[in-house]
Amino acid sequence: MLSNIRIVLVQTFHPGNIGAAARAMKTMGLTELTLVNPRAFPDDEATRLAAGATDVLDNARVVDSLSEAVDDCVQVIGASARLRHLPLPHFDEPDTMAQSALGNARSAPVALVFGRERSGLTNDEICCCTHQVSIPANPDYGILNLSQAVQILAYEVHRAWRTQRGSEFAYQAPTQATPPTREQFEHFQQHLHKVMQHSGFLTQPHARTEEQLQALFARAEPSRKELSLLRGLLSALEPGDPQDA
Structure with a gap:
């Protein structure tokens, strides 16, 4: 299931954030990284901050559009503040998101999408998603670095995977109907x-x-x-x- 979880970074400005995100992924057993129009990649700073997760960088896919990055996915979860005027299904808690993502990842790819460091995802990009997820934080200072956001959601996915892996009931659960890409x-x-x-x-x-x-x-x-x-x-x-x- 973890091999079907894809991290998608959209127009990342600082290459070091790509390396740090790769490191965050590898510590949680995630290997699939897709980059949408990064400003600079490959880059020495990305390699330096990957700190041993260079295999994730070496295998990263670079594409021109978010649509190209997620067209084959059955669930596309955009990490952003909740936007009321775009009423997509929303996960208020990352652990709930992780359980849903793993359930769909049994049969097909699932994407977790992260936007630009300063401005996040555009409305059009969020419309390309099937769900949104927010990370609860201090309302007076809820600013997370990109790689920190990747680390938190990757951890929740890995935690949900560990829980399901140790549960006999999870393996005996009936197979859900396959969602569309x-x-x-x-x-x-x-x-x-x-x-x-x-x-x-x-x-x-x-x-x-x-x-x-x-x-x-x-x-x-x-x-x-x-x-x-x-x-x-x-x-x-x-x-x-x-x-x-």
């Missing part, structure tokens, strides 16, 4: 947009209808089979080719 969910959203637009349903561009529906389906967490059923329904609602009439 982020790419499959994106195709569903595009299909839904096409049908709603063609039907004339989207008549109020400022009503945020699509955003609210996206949040609804994110909270529902449909399985791949259920998402396929929904796409079949959308196909049935699409008007036929006029030439067929």
Whole structure:
């Protein structure tokens, strides 16, 4: 399960933070690191602060966009302050997040996404996630270094893994339905947009209808089979080719 947990760092400015994050990962048994447009990588400072976790750096994948980093993931959890205007499912406690992530990681990749040192994740990037998680901290000073945030969430994942590993009940639990990948969910959203637009349903561009529906389906967490059923329904609602009439 740990091999299916992917740490994604978006546009990291200081290469030393990449190295420190790699060190935090390795101490908790995580090896999958993806970097989205880092300012400088590879870099000597990253190697220095990795402190022996250079294998994580050597195997890191560098991509151009967050979508490319997470398209094959069945759960994408963005680490950020809770944003009420983006009503994605939210984990108020990292330990709850870790249990959910491990459950999904039994069958497919799960991504934990961290934003820029100064500004975090953009709204568009959070919309690319299926869930959000926040780290409870001092309300008067809740500022965490990037690698510290990685360390905390990685620790919670490793702790949940240790707990499940020692529990016979966890291994006997019935297999959950396989969730769709982020790419499959994106195709569903595009299909839904096409049908709603063609039907004339989207008549109020400022009503945020699509955003609210996206949040609804994110909270529902449909399985791949259920998402396929929904796409079949959308196909049935699409008007036929006029030439067929």
